[in-house]
Amino acid sequence: MRERGGRRRDPRWPPARVSGELNFRMTNGGKTTLASSLQEQIPNSCIIAQDSYFKDDSEVPMDSNGFKQYDILEALHMQMMMRDVDSWRRDPESFLRQQGLETQLIEPSVDNQVFVLIVEGFLIFNYRPLDELFDKKYFMEIPYDACKRRRSLRVYTPPDPPGYFDGYVWPMYLKNREEIESDTSEFVFLDGLKPKEELLAAVCKDLCQEIQRLREKN
Numbered sequence: 001m002r003e004r005g006g007r008r009r010d011p012r013w014p015p016a017r018v019s020g021e022l023n024f025r026m027t028n029g030g031k032t033t034l035a036s037s038l039q040e041q042i043p044n045s046c047i048i049a050q051d052s053y054f055k056d057d058s059e060v061p062m063d064s065n066g067f068k069q070y071d072i073l074e075a076l077h078m079q080m081m082m083r084d085v086d087s088w089r090r091d092p093e094s095f096l097r098q099q100g101l102e103t104q105l106i107e108p109s110v111d112n113q114v115f116v117l118i119v120e121g122f123l124i125f126n127y128r129p130l131d132e133l134f135d136k137k138y139f140m141e142i143p144y145d146a147c148k149r150r151r152s153l154r155v156y157t158p159p160d161p162p163g164y165f166d167g168y169v170w171p172m173y174l175k176n177r178e179e180i181e182s183d184t185s186e187f188v189f190l191d192g193l194k195p196k197e198e199l200l201a202a203v204c205k206d207l208c209q210e211i212q213r214l215r216e217k218n
Ligand SMILES: Nc1ncnc2c1ncn2[C@@H]1O[C@H](COP(=O)(O)OP(=O)(O)OP(=O)(O)O)[C@@H](O)[C@H]1O
Pocket: 025, 026, 027, 028, 029, 030, 031, 032, 033, 034, 051, 122, 150, 153, 192, 193, 194, 195, 196, 199
């Protein structure tokens, strides 16, 4: 079947009237990398990334050790993020258009399309109003050493001060994770040390099944 814009339907992605949300977390686990590859593969999908909602540095408080508290929900404009997620839920087609993405008509009618929202972030399972929306949850994990190494190669704005990883980021990761420990049965855990292509193939396969399941449920 031909889609709008002359693109062919990819038979791996079953058509359905679904607004799916999926989600990734853990700093430097590879969330952004995987999410953007997924977005390229999945027709009618787009990404909402939690990192886009950080408050200005002047609004982020310090902890008692003098470290800026970036790894808490209060450092983020979560209501703004929810507003964008709600806007997607109300009208995914127009949301895609606003993002400069075209809708790919896979079925004859727009009512039968699959729309997938990829929500990517390090603290999304900890924010209940968002957490309860997801159809599918992925948790990317990497061990301490790899996480510390990858993080040391990144430059955030503002950059991590000396000792930030051990003094703040890793302890906060453990704390934030503990907060959602009772939910972990719902997660698909991904080993972020695996090659990017392997992770992408595994999630694409899993997601295709999930879309099929949602389609049958609808
Ligand atoms: N599967 C992988 N194997 C090896 N390196 C990877 C893999 N995925 C991502 N990386 C690298 O790890 C670093 C962090 O990746 P990425 O920005 O995708 O992580 P993130 O989880 O989104 O980080 P953040 O905490 O900033 O949100 C980048 O340098 C990226 O190239």
